[in-house]
Amino acid sequence: MTASVQADWKxxxxxxxxxxxxxxxxxxxxxxxxxxxxxxxxxAHYVKGVINLRGVVTPIIxxxxxxxxxxxxxGEQTRIIIxxxxxxxxxxxxxxxxxxxxxxxxxIEPPPEAIGSVEASYIDGVAKxxxxxxxxxxxAKVLDR
Amino acid sequence: MDMSQYLDLFIDESKEHLxxxxxxxxxxxxxxxxxxxxxxxxxxxxxxxxxxxTMGFEDLAxxxxxxxxxxxxxxxxxxxxxxxxxxxxxxxxxHLEAMISSIAAGGDGTRDVRGTIELLKRIEQGEMPNKQAxxxxxxxxxxxxxxxxxxxxxxxxxxxxVYEIRVRLRDDCLLKAxxxxxxxxxxxxxxxxxxxxxxxxxxxxEQFDREFLVTVVSKSPADELQKRLMxxxxxxxxxxxxxxxxxxxxxxxxxAEQPAVMEQAAAVQAEAEAPEKQTAKxxxxxxxxxxxxLDRLMNLFEELVVDxxxxxxxxxxxxxxxxxxxxxxxxxISSDLQTIILNMRMVPVETVFNRFPRMVRQLARELGKKVRxxxxxADTELDRTVIDEIGDxxxxxxxxxxxxxxxxxxxxxxxxxxxxxxxxxxxxxxxNHVFIEIEDDGAGISREKVLQKAKSRGIVSPQAxxxxxxxxxxxxxxxxxxxxxxxxxxxxGRGVGLDVVKSTIESLGGTVSVDSQPGKGSLFSxxxxxxxxxxxxxxxxxxxETYAIPLSSIIETALVKKEEIFSAHNQPVIDFRxxxxxxxxxxxxxxxxxxxxxxxAVAVVIVRKGEKLAALAVDSFIGQQEVVLKSLxxxxxxxxxxxxxxxxxDGRVALIIDCNALVK
Numbered sequence: 168m169t170a171s172v173q174a175d176w177k178x179x180x181x182x183x184x185x186x187x188x189x190x191x192x193x194x195x196x197x198x199x200x201x202x203x204x205x206x207x208x209x210x211a212h213y214v215k216g217v218i219n220l221r222g223v224v225t226p227i228i229x230x231x232x233x234x235x236x237x238x239x240x241x242g243e244q245t246r247i248i249i250x251x252x253x254x255x256x257x258x259x260x261x262x263x264x265x266x267x268x269x270x271x272x273x274x275i276e277p278p279p280e281a282i283g284s285v286e287a288s289y290i291d292g293v294a295k296x297x298x299x300x301x302x303x304x305x306x307a308k309v310l311d312r
Numbered sequence: 313m314d315m316s317q318y319l320d321l322f323i324d325e326s327k328e329h330l331x332x333x334x335x336x337x338x339x340x341x342x343x344x345x346x347x348x349x350x351x352x353x354x355x356x357x358x359x360x361x362x363x364x365x366t367m368g369f370e371d372l373a374x375x376x377x378x379x380x381x382x383x384x385x386x387x388x389x390x391x392x393x394x395x396x397x398x399x400x401x402x403x404x405x406x407h408l409e410a411m412i413s414s415i416a417a418g419g420d421g422t423r424d425v426r427g428t429i430e431l432l433k434r435i436e437q438g439e440m441p442n443k444q445a446x447x448x449x450x451x452x453x454x455x456x457x458x459x460x461x462x463x464x465x466x467x468x469x470x471x472x473x474v475y476e477i478r479v480r481l482r483d484d485c486l487l488k489a490x491x492x493x494x495x496x497x498x499x500x501x502x503x504x505x506x507x508x509x510x511x512x513x514x515x516x517x518e519q520f521d522r523e524f525l526v527t528v529v530s531k532s533p534a535d536e537l538q539k540r541l542m543x544x545x546x547x548x549x550x551x552x553x554x555x556x557x558x559x560x561x562x563x564x565x566x567x568a569e570q571p572a573v574m575e576q577a578a579a580v581q582a583e584a585e586a587p588e589k590q591t592a593k594x595x596x597x598x599x600x601x602x603x604x605x606l607d608r609l610m611n612l613f614e615e616l617v618v619d620x621x622x623x624x625x626x627x628x629x630x631x632x633x634x635x636x637x638x639x640x641x642x643x644x645i646s647s648d649l650q651t652i653i654l655n656m657r658m659v660p661v662e663t664v665f666n667r668f669p670r671m672v673r674q675l676a677r678e679l680g681k682k683v684r685x686x687x688x689x690a691d692t693e694l695d696r697t698v699i700d701e702i703g704d705x706x707x708x709x710x711x712x713x714x715x716x717x718x719x720x721x722x723x724x725x726x727x728x729x730x731x732x733x734x735x736x737x738x739x740x741x742x743x744n745h746v747f748i749e750i751e752d753d754g755a756g757i758s759r760e761k762v763l764q765k766a767k768s769r770g771i772v773s774p775q776a777x778x779x780x781x782x783x784x785x786x787x788x789x790x791x792x793x794x795x796x797x798x799x800x801x802x803x804x805g806r807g808v809g810l811d812v813v814k815s816t817i818e819s820l821g822g823t824v825s826v827d828s829q830p831g832k833g834s835l836f837s838x839x840x841x842x843x844x845x846x847x848x849x850x851x852x853x854x855x856x857e858t859y860a861i862p863l864s865s866i867i868e869t870a871l872v873k874k875e876e877i878f879s880a881h882n883q884p885v886i887d888f889r890x891x892x893x894x895x896x897x898x899x900x901x902x903x904x905x906x907x908x909x910x911x912x913a914v915a916v917v918i919v920r921k922g923e924k925l926a927a928l929a930v931d932s933f934i935g936q937q938e939v940v941l942k943s944l945x946x947x948x949x950x951x952x953x954x955x956x957x958x959x960x961x962d963g964r965v966a967l968i969i970d971c972n973a974l975v976k
Binding site: 203205206207208209210214216217218219221222223224225226254255256257310 | 610611612613614615618857901902903904905942943944945946947948951952953954957959963964965966967
């Protein structure tokens with residue numbers, strides 16, 4: 168777990184498969200509806216291509232495929248979360264983007280050891296808010312190739 | 313106070329002042345009596361000094377300070393302007409430039425400038441320095457930064473002696489590093505080593521010849537050090553000299569005080585003189601804008617253009633008079649806006665050209681040649697991205713003209729030319745291009761020498777050489793591995809040839825050509841696109857996908873019948889005007905989903921990379937279009953055969969094909 172977890176976190180919560188994930192707001196530029204994606208040949212299978220985001224060509228990653236889940240057809244709820252890490256900007260396709268939450272520092276715990284699957288390395292921690300369990304994503308790891 | 317927030321401003325402004333100083337100094341050389349020029353230089357130097365002192369760059373401030381004193385001497389007609397004096401001032405400016413670059417690169421801007429300061433001081437005292445004498449220093453000499461010097465002085469105040477010890481190992485010394493170690497060991501017993509030349513790491517790796525120099529602070533007398541070191545075997549000679557031995561420090565203090573008074577007076581004077589000149593300069597008001605902001609503005613604007621296209625379509629469909637009129641107005645305004653935004657990225661080539669007068673002066677002096685540089689069209693504007701790249705190729709071509717083109721004065725006299733050679737640097741617009749030309753009235757290119765060299769280097773076969781015309785022969789000098797220099801000279805023999813110039817210019821989407829008349833001179837002509845951000849492409853369709861191929865790579869398009877496609881070792885090829893050209897199926901290369909098999913005829917785009925060709929098979933051609941070049945973003949930094957992307961009229965992204973990657 169990173170040191171920054173000391174303070175409260177403001178996060179964007181989103182759904183992927185049946186689970187809820189979260190990204191710190193400072194990494195999130197905007198949330199977009201699905202739009203035409205131009206395929207870029209010769210890239211990883213989870214890179215769906217690029218979109219025109221208000222004049223900036225932005226790469227799009229399908230988070231389901233990035234985590235090795237089965238792909239699902241995109242629907243009404245599908246969203247692209249535009250996330251930024253330093254000078255890198257990418258769009259992440261998620262099943263639905265729900266809301267913005269404040270996570271008190273004490274609600275955040277290190278990722279459970281037992282998860283042990285591929286996805287574990289992308290996880291910065293888990294947080295329990297009321298009856299919801301949120302998985303905090305480590306964006307740097309998600310973008311790492 | 314935290315100064316870091318002012319650093320960028322400081323660097324920008326310092327560069328501007330240095331540029332002014334450079335330009336004005338060159339002017340001064342031509343009109344040594346013009347005091348307004350001296351005043352300009354003085355003012356810039358003065359401002360620079362003030363700024364650097366405020367920012368805490370001491371070495372910078374000290375050097376400018378001393379330079380100012382000399383300039384003040386010129387103003388007060390105590391000193392006269394001579395080429396030697398200017399040499400020293402230029403040397404100082406060189407140091408200043410190096411310091412500023414070091415600061416810009418994140419360094420602390422310290423630099424050993426004592427030599428130059430010393431020269432300036434001597435000039436100030438009316439002594440014309442003999443530069444040659446000043447330069448003939450022993451091959452090994454410690455260079456102390458201002459800080460180190462300070463430390464040594466402090467050590468001395470505390471009763472230590474400072475020694476510079478020159479150690480020479482015997483010719484047959486086998487383990488040099490071991491001897492170095494022993495020397496250091498001995499010295500550390502009686503004192504402390506402050507500095508070594510070459511640096512310790514190099515000494516440890518035996519990266520020195522036979523001699524090295526160490527500076528030691530110690531309380532022991534010199535002869536004891538001498539004795540200790542001579543006790544080590546395989547040491548040939550030890551020379552111990554005392555540094556900072558006596559009074560000069562007091563004297564230099566006095567010297568430092570005196571100019572301070574003078575400088576104050578000078579400052580008052582400078583201020584008094586300033587207003588009159590400034591009124592003339594205030595004609596253009598400028599504002600600095602970060603280029604990234606311009607890019608953002610451009611991006612947003614393109615978005616607007618896409619929406620404009622949709623609006624136009626809607627208004628056509630609705631056929632509503634008032635709406636149509638409004639949309640048309642909007643279209644006109646937005647295209648004006650587009651021109652303005654594009655123009656904002658344009659910078660006059662002056663920013664590149666203005667470093668050349670200085671360079672030419674210096675090179676000419678080094679080479680003992682007389683050269684006049686004429687600059688025409690410095691206000692010609694080019695896109696910022698092109699400006700950034702074009703400097704180095706131009707430096708190369710100008711060096712080339714000076715070194716190989718212009719003859720020495722006596723040779724020119726014999727040939728009936730004026731002793732002073734002329735290099736003309738021209739820039740001008742023509743159509744959608746900018747031309748930059750470098751012309752000299754020197755010896756021209758020797759056809760025979762070029763041919764001979766090209767043959768000996770295997771660049772051209774003797775048979776092929778028979779059929780080349782003059783132009784083609786001159787072009788050979790751009791071939792990789794070619795250098796016309798008979799001997800490698802300091803000026804142009806830097807290990808890179810004109811092939812680098814050519815490839816840089818081609819990477820900018822430009823071309824370079826050369827023409828020459830033996831005995832009359834040579835002309836290098838560079839053609840550049842106005843901007844790199846807009847390129848002409850051919851849009852092509854592959855299944856459902858649209859790709860863009862830069863027109864600059866395309867030779868032509870054609871339809872090839874199925875039976876005209878052959879196979880050579882499993883590689884499909886076509887016969888294109890008698891040449892066998894590999895056929896690259898883009899749908900295979902890019903694994904385009906839903907791509908059907910070839911029909912009866914295949915649409916191909918013949919592209920080239922240098923002399924090599926390839927035929928890219930596509931489904932259909934859409935048409936030619938000017939597009940704005942965009943990068944794929946940092947996440948997708950290198951994608952095979954894709955050089956970027958662009959946004960089409962309907963808002964979708966199309967990828968731009970990198971033909972260079974597809975031509976083997």
